[in-house]
Structures are given as structure tokens and as C-alpha cells.
């Protein structure tokens with residue numbers, strides 16, 4: 001489908017360039033927004049910059065300014081925690097996988113800063129990111145007589161961070177919290193930006209709050225215990241930054257994918273830092289997602305439908321986002337924005353990262369449409385999608401013919417129904 005456009009408005013923003021494009025026939029009239037980072041020139045990253053012993057990145061939002069510390073074994077250094085803990089009590093929230101690995105060390109560090117430490121370990125998995133688990137967290141806060149000066153610490157992946165953050169946002173109307181992400185996905189995505197919350201059976205992250213942490217402490221050594229599937233899930237969000245606003249970084253990912261998969265420390269550290277820089281830029285420009293922040297949702301409307309449609313039990317968030325980004329790319333092609341080779345480029349980088357590039361065979365058109373209809377980007381009953389105007393340029397638009405969306409979903413359904421066994425979890429590999 002060809003869509004003609006004319007640019008009618010261009011304005012310079014802090015760090016971001018925003019274009020409002022209007023045009024086309026009435027049916028295809030497109031009112032959409034394109035953002036590009038200032039830095040997005042076409043040069044390539046010549047070599048992978050080496051991170052020093054400790055790097056610090058500042059996230060500056062209207063509600064809070066806070067550091068992200070990246071370093072090796074910084075879990076053992078009280079200096080990264082103490083300045084961000086105002087009172088004497090700390091509750092560490094972790095899960096039964098991460099707890100046995102790192103809890104003792106963190107307790108020792110906090111005790112060396114004279115903090116009274118209690119902890120709770122919840123079962124692992126997205127299926128536990130719900131109101132029932134949240135209630136268990138509140139019970140623990142009450143049991144330990146936490147007060148407004150008490151600090152919650154999230155030690156774990158995205159589920160732990162989102163749950164703990166929401167408990168912190170709401171217990172006694174708000175206590176400080178610190179994110180200590182131990183998965184790649186949590187480092188590059190969920191620990192930064194203050195989106196906290198839990199799932200509803202009918203929709204992902206439907207109950208939550210924007211609530212920024214005091215600090216994010218990334219001990220890069222904790223990533224050494226990640227299994228390959230979790231690593232790949234994190235790579236989906238890394239690749240996302242390249243697709244939505246940082247082509248230079250996408251090219252770097254394409255060149256360095258084997259190093260990333262082999263957990264080359266230099267490559268992983270750079271990928272984490274650059275991803276957090278991208279996230280921090282976007283979140284600083286639009287803390288509460290009134291506009292540009294929604295580009296971080298590329299692939300998420302399809303992906304969240306997959307997660308909810310499969311009961312939050314079999315797909316990792318990053319896996320669902322990967323398949324969702326391919327669906328968004330295909331739809332962008334059908335809108336006349338991407339070329340077929342761009343779609344193949346998206347599929348190729350994700351498949352190289354060992355991620356699924358198709359939705360599961362159980363996700364029918366009806367199922368997709370039902371779960372997508374409760375997406376948080378729905379406004380007055382109208383769904384908005386994050387699509388790609390070109391590789392490196394995400395757009396947020398509600399102005400697309402619904403048959404293009406339906407045809408896109410049906411296209412994938414047809415593909416996966418030819419060989420359903422190839423598209424069930426776990427994803428050994430999916431071919432193009």
C-alpha cells in the first residue's frame with residue numbers, strides 16, 4: 001500500500017526531533033508522530049567502548065533524578081546503597097531463583113551500613129505478578145512494621161522490580177525503593193523509568209503506577225548466572241532501541257550478536273549502557289507516557305496479547321515482544337513504510353538472538369483483537385500502535401485501516417498453522 005505524505009510541522013525538542021505528518025486520501029490519512037534522537041546520525045560505532053570499573057548514568061525525570069550504577073561486584077559495596085536509603089529498615093524482595101544466589105551478599109552489604117534487613121522470597125515467574133503476591137508483600141511490610149522511611153529493594157528480574165516498585169508506590173502512600181536488576185531485560189528495560197505494576201488476567205500491567213526508584217544498581221556479574229533463554233529475552237529489548245531510535249546501535253548489534261550471545265563482558269556492558277542511555281533519554285522527555293515514551297512499546301501491543309493470551313505462563317516477556325516486533329514490522333510494510341528487506345532484517349537479528357519471530361499457533365485473530373482492545377494505548381475506544389516509519393524511526397499512530405491490522409495477524413496465523421510444532425515453546429530456533 002502506498003501512502004503519500006507531506007510534512008506540515010517540524011519542531012525541535014529536548015534531545016528529540018518531532019515531526020507531525022499529514023497526508024494521503026481520507027481512508028489513509030495519516031496523523032502520526034515521528035521522533036528521532038539527535039544522535040541518530042548514520043555513522044557506525046567503530047569499536048565497542050570499554051566500560052570502566054564503574055559507570056554512572058543519570059535519569060532525570062520531573063518527579064526524580066536518580067543514578068544507574070553499572071559495575072562489577074558492586075553488590076558488595078555499601079556506597080551504592082547507603083546514600084539512597086533514608087531510614088534504618090530495609091525489605092529486600094527477591095524470588096526463589098535469585099535469592100539463593102545473591103540475597104546473602106546483599107544482606108551483608110546492607111548490614112555493614114547499619115541497616116535492619118528483612119526479606120521475602122516469592123516464586124519465580126510472570127504468573128506471580130498479580131494482586132495476590134502484592135498482598136503478600138504488604139503483609140510482610142506490616143509484619144516488619146515498616147514506615148515511611150523504610151526502603152524496599154527489588155533484587156531480581158522484571159517481575160520482582162515491577163511488583164516491588166508498585167508495593168513501594170502504594171505502601172503508606174509511598175516509600176523509597178531501589179532496583180537491583182539481575183536479568184538483562186530488567187537492566188535494559190524494566191528497572192529504569194518507573195513503570196511499576198501487576199497484571200490482570202485480562203491484560204498485562206493493567207494495575208500500576210509511575211513511581212521512580214531512588215537508584216538502579218547493576219552488578220554486571222549477576223548476569224553470569226542467567227540462562228540462555230533469559231539472556232535472549234533481554235536481547236529483544238536491546239534490539240528494540242536500535243529499531244525505534246538508534247540505527248547506529250542496531251548496526252552494532254548486528255555486528256556483535258555472536259559476542260552478545262557468548263556473554264562477552266565488553267559487548268554486554270556496552271549494550272546495557274547504550275540501551276539505558278536510550279531509555280533514559282526517552283523517559284526524561286516524557287515520564288508519564290503522554291507522547292514519545294510510547295515508542296518504547298514497539299511490539300508490546302502484540303506481545304502483551306501473546307502473554308495474556310497464553311496465561312502469562314509460557315512466554316517470557318522479551319520473547320513475546322520479539323514476535324510482536326516482527327508483527328509490527330510486517331504491519332509497517334503493509335502500511336507502505338518498510339520495505340520487505342527491512343522486515344527480513346528485523347526477523348534476522350531477532351532470530352540470530354535465538355528469539356521467536358512468530359506468535360504461537362493458539363493466538364487466533366479473535367484472541368489477538370480481544371487482548372489488544374484493552375491495551376493501555378487505547379484512547380476513547382481507539383487502539384494506537386507503535387509501528388516503524390523506517391528502521392530507526394518509530395511512530396505512534398491510531399490512524400491505520402483495521403483490515404491492515406487484521407490481515408497482518410491472519411498472515412502470521414496462516415504461517416504458523418502450516419507447521420504448528422515449530423512455533424511452540426520452548427523456542428529452539430525459528431527459521432525465516
Ligand SMILES: O=C(O)C(=O)C[C@@H](O)[C@H](O)[C@H](O)COP(=O)(O)O
Nearest residue numbers: 189193195204205293296297300376
Ligand atoms: O518503559 C516503558 O515505557 C515501556 O513501554 C517499556 C516496555 O518495554 C516495558 O515492557 C513496559 O513495562 C511496558 O509498559 P506498558 O505500559 O505497556 O505495560
